[in-house]
Amino acid sequence: MAKEKNALRLSALDRRATSLGLSIGQPLANARAMLPELKVMAANDGADRKLLEHIADWCDRFTPFVALDPPRALLLDVTGATHLFGGEKALLDRILAALRVQGFVVRGALAGTSMAARACARHRDGLVVEPGEEMAVTEPLPIEALFLDPVTTHAFRRAGLKTIGQVAHRDRRELTARFGSAMVFTLETALGKTEKPISPRIPLPDYSAERNFPEPIATEEVILASLVSLAETLCEALEKRGEGARRLETTFFRADGTVMRIAVETGSPTREPKVIERLFREKLDALADPLDPGFGFDLIRLSASRTQRQEGAAADFSADLNAEREIRFLIDRLSARFGAHRVLAFQANDTHIPEAAGAALPAQEVRGAKSSWEVRRKEEAPRRPLRLLAKPEEVETIAAIPASPPRRFRWRRVQHDVVLVEGPERIAMEWWRHLTPQSTRDYFRVEDTNGNRFWLYRDGLYLRETGNPRWYLHGVFA
Amino acid sequence: MVGTAEKLEKLRATLASAGLETLVSNARVPLGFAPADAVLKGGLERGALHEVYAATNSETSATAFTAGLAARVAGKKKILWIRQDFSAVEFGELSATGFLELGLDPSQILLVCTAHADDAIKAASDALTCAALGAIMIEIPGAPKILDMVTSRRLTLAAAQKNVTAFLLRFAVKPEASTAETRWLIRGAASSKENENWGQPVFETDLVRNRHGRTGHWVMEWNCDEGLFREPAFGIAAHHRAVVSASGDR
Numbered sequence: 001m002a003k004e005k006n007a008l009r010l011s012a013l014d015r016r017a018t019s020l021g022l023s024i025g026q027p028l029a030n031a032r033a034m035l036p037e038l039k040v041m042a043a044n045d046g047a048d049r050k051l052l053e054h055i056a057d058w059c060d061r062f063t064p065f066v067a068l069d070p071p072r073a074l075l076l077d078v079t080g081a082t083h084l085f086g087g088e089k090a091l092l093d094r095i096l097a098a099l100r101v102q103g104f105v106v107r108g109a110l111a112g113t114s115m116a117a118r119a120c121a122r123h124r125d126g127l128v129v130e131p132g133e134e135m136a137v138t139e140p141l142p143i144e145a146l147f148l149d150p151v152t153t154h155a156f157r158r159a160g161l162k163t164i165g166q167v168a169h170r171d172r173r174e175l176t177a178r179f180g181s182a183m184v185f186t187l188e189t190a191l192g193k194t195e196k197p198i199s200p201r202i203p204l205p206d207y208s209a210e211r212n213f214p215e216p217i218a219t220e221e222v223i224l225a226s227l228v229s230l231a232e233t234l235c236e237a238l239e240k241r242g243e244g245a246r247r248l249e250t251t252f253f254r255a256d257g258t259v260m261r262i263a264v265e266t267g268s269p270t271r272e273p274k275v276i277e278r279l280f281r282e283k284l285d286a287l288a289d290p291l292d293p294g295f296g297f298d299l300i301r302l303s304a305s306r307t308q309r310q311e312g313a314a315a316d317f318s319a320d321l322n323a324e325r326e327i328r329f330l331i332d333r334l335s336a337r338f339g340a341h342r343v344l345a346f347q348a349n350d351t352h353i354p355e356a357a358g359a360a361l362p363a364q365e366v367r368g369a370k371s372s373w374e375v376r377r378k379e380e381a382p383r384r385p386l387r388l389l390a391k392p393e394e395v396e397t398i399a400a401i402p403a404s405p406p407r408r409f410r411w412r413r414v415q416h417d418v419v420l421v422e423g424p425e426r427i428a429m430e431w432w433r434h435l436t437p438q439s440t441r442d443y444f445r446v447e448d449t450n451g452n453r454f455w456l457y458r459d460g461l462y463l464r465e466t467g468n469p470r471w472y473l474h475g476v477f478a
Numbered sequence: 479m480v481g482t483a484e485k486l487e488k489l490r491a492t493l494a495s496a497g498l499e500t501l502v503s504n505a506r507v508p509l510g511f512a513p514a515d516a517v518l519k520g521g522l523e524r525g526a527l528h529e530v531y532a533a534t535n536s537e538t539s540a541t542a543f544t545a546g547l548a549a550r551v552a553g554k555k556k557i558l559w560i561r562q563d564f565s566a567v568e569f570g571e572l573s574a575t576g577f578l579e580l581g582l583d584p585s586q587i588l589l590v591c592t593a594h595a596d597d598a599i600k601a602a603s604d605a606l607t608c609a610a611l612g613a614i615m616i617e618i619p620g621a622p623k624i625l626d627m628v629t630s631r632r633l634t635l636a637a638a639q640k641n642v643t644a645f646l647l648r649f650a651v652k653p654e655a656s657t658a659e660t661r662w663l664i665r666g667a668a669s670s671k672e673n674e675n676w677g678q679p680v681f682e683t684d685l686v687r688n689r690h691g692r693t694g695h696w697v698m699e700w701n702c703d704e705g706l707f708r709e710p711a712f713g714i715a716a717h718h719r720a721v722v723s724a725s726g727d728r
Contacts, residue, residue, distance in 0.1 A: 322610070323555075323610035324610070326608050326609070326610040327556055327588075327608065327610050327611065329608075330558075330604070330605060330608045330610075330611070331588065333604060334590055334601055334604065334605075337600070337601075337604075338590065338591075338592060338597065338601070342590065342591045342592065343588070343589075343590050343591075344588070344589040344590075344591065345585070345587075345588055345589070346574035346577075346584040346585060346587060346589075347585075348574075348584075354573075354575065357574065357575050358573060358574020358575050358577075358578070358584055359574075360574070360589055363588055363589075373574075373578055373583070373584060373585070374575075374578070376578055376579055376581060376702065376703075378703050379703060380702075381669065381675070381676045381677050381678050381679075381702070382576070382579035382580055382678075382679065382702060383579055384573065384575040384576050384578070384579045385538070385570070385573060385576050386538050386541055386542050386545070386570075386572065386573060386576035386577065386579075386580065387537070387538045387541060387569055387570030387571065387572060387573065387576065388570050388571050388573040388576070389570050389571075390566070390567065390570075390571055414535070419668075420669070420676065422675070422676040445676055447668065447669060447676070450535065450666070450668075451665075451666045451667045451668035451669065451680070452535055452536070452539075452666050453538075453666070453669065453676075475570060475573065475576070476537075476538040476569070476570055477538060477679070478538050478539045478541065478542030478543070478580070478666065478679035478681075478700070
């Protein structure tokens with residue numbers, strides 16, 4: 001039941017309600033009058049949509065080309081997949097039977113075009129339309145089978161056009177002018193005269209390998225072992241084409257219909273089954289919600305969704321290369337376990353802003369290219385602190401005159417007496433990066449009586465940018 | 479059987495002459511500061527676990543001291559630095575330019591950020607199987623439960639197995655018993671001043687445990703240009719606090 005045009009109307013019915021003569025779109029008050037004991041529930045479009053997506057995930061085992069046709073239809077392009085399941089009719093029956101076992105009321109049909117199949121699904125459940133027969137099959141169907149918007153359907157009804165065939169005999173130009181080209185396209189597709197390809201919900205992987213388990217598998221060892229054998233198949237295919245995987249995804253199809261996807265990324269192309277298995281093991285091990293096999297998985301698919309050219313893996317005895325490879329593998333393992341954003345490498349950045357000069361980026365992305373670090377000035381003590389605060393912290397200061405560096409300051413409730421000051425080093429903010437003007441910072445290196453060394457700055461030029469400059473602590477030196 | 483030891487010795491010599499000295503176990507790396515190297519019988523042992531504790535407010539000094547040790551041990555190899563998130567919030571994030579100014583190559587360092595000490599130890603255990611690493615650093619504030627004798631023994635064994643040196647950098651905690659080869663307590667010292675200028679980093683170091691030798695207490699300076707420890711270039715600042723001896727097992 002849902003509110004529509006200011007009235008509560010029925011939006012879905014179960015089988016019994018239909019047999020008692022209720023219909024979708026009927027006002028609730030009207031239905032109640034017919035059946036006082038009618039049980040109604042509020043419609044939940046979000047949950048319906050989610051359920052449809054779950055079913056689509058499950059259908060992914062038959063073909064990767066699954067499209068949602070909300071509110072309650074799925075379109076599957078099974079071209080080239082039917083022989084795997086013993087023919088078109090066998091595949092259709094299998095899908096319908098499996099869904100019915102899961103408790104869904106479902107109708108389906110298979111035809112040469114998506115709209116013809118959709119029209120037949122409603123009115124000729126379980127039908128496989130022979131090639132070229134689409135027009136003959138769909139013409140006698142009622143106009144509702146086209147699933148046009150209610151206004152259009154109503155208009156056809158009013159005009160006395162009750163079947164698809166009757167509409168099909170009208171002049172196309174007339175129909176286009178009155179109802180738009182989309183409607184005509186739907187009609188033509190239903191008649192089997194044209195088709196647009198189904199775009200898959202999930203980008204298709206370049207390579208994939210899968211395995212069916214007649215007896216669902218649930219133990220970790222078996223799951224990992226089957227991953228290895230899938231990886232072997234996948235790697236063979238990769239090797240033939242001289243490619244390696246950069247991103248791998250495993251799809252676990254649970255016997256009860258739940259589908260889970262887990263992906264790992266690598267810093268360099270990979271086609272080693274052992275490496276792939278190890279990365280998935282790290283990832284599975286670190287999952288916040290452990291992979292729950294329930295009553296077991298009946299299908300596991302491993303696919304490479306991103307690949308890259310990889311030169312022949314000829315045995316390499318160069319110690320340097322081997323070491324580099326070992327470290328790349330370690331980075332991939334740690335990234336799989338903790339996430340790529342937690343395994344970082346420094347990269348030189350062409351800026352003098354202290355916090356941006358040496359950005360730490362995901363190590364998988366930082367390539368071996370020699371980064372150009374500024375050369376340290378010889379014979380000079382460190383000019384930059386080893387530890388930088390994420391956000392400079394304001395300190396209370398006591399200075400003889402406002403413009404000069406502090407004699408004493410208080411940071412995190414500890415007082416520091418300054419004995420040595422170096423500076424100032426003036427760092428102007430890069431104005432072209434900011435919309436609002438940024439004040440200039442005068443940095444000082446100070447040492448306190450205990451030998452602790454800090455990086456302080458005065459925010460803003462005294463009297464020019466601010467009358468009462470504030471002081472911040474930005475980092476700590478060794 | 480009699481010839482085995484001799485053969486092994488010969489093999490080691492061959493490896494050393496081929497420049498593959500890292501394969502020779504028990505290689506010791508001199509710090510550069512002679513008195514400490516004497517006590518350490520030549521230097522810091524590779525393929526072992528070393529611990530560095532920071533005195534209060536000397537966390538950055540301890541960081542730099544350990545970075546110096548790691549740089550000595552690792553040579554040109556990579557250093558994997560595992561740090562807990564809390565450590566970065568409380569004591570500051572490790573800075574690339576900071577490493578650069580200490581004379582280290584920032585591209586040599588890989589940073590692993592973990593939410594908990596447990597994750598840090600997991601990452602360390604995995605990293606210690608990677609012989610291509612020069613050193614690994616485990617930076618952990620406080621005293622998490624995971625850091626017990628069992629973990630310490632596991633890290634020690636893993637470090638020895640692949641000859642990767644591990645450094646445990648501890649903040650905000652008193653030295654605890656462990657199976658580490660050496661244990662240091664570090665306090666930042668007033669910088670050595672050349673013409674009253676800002677000087678090189680100076681550390682008051684306390685070697686509170688040395689499994690294969692005596693302990694000691696020294697003031698050392700890190701020489702950013704040569705990448706080694708040495709006697710402070712000029713007299714250190716007048717003030718010099720008495721060293722509080724740290725409790726720790728010997």
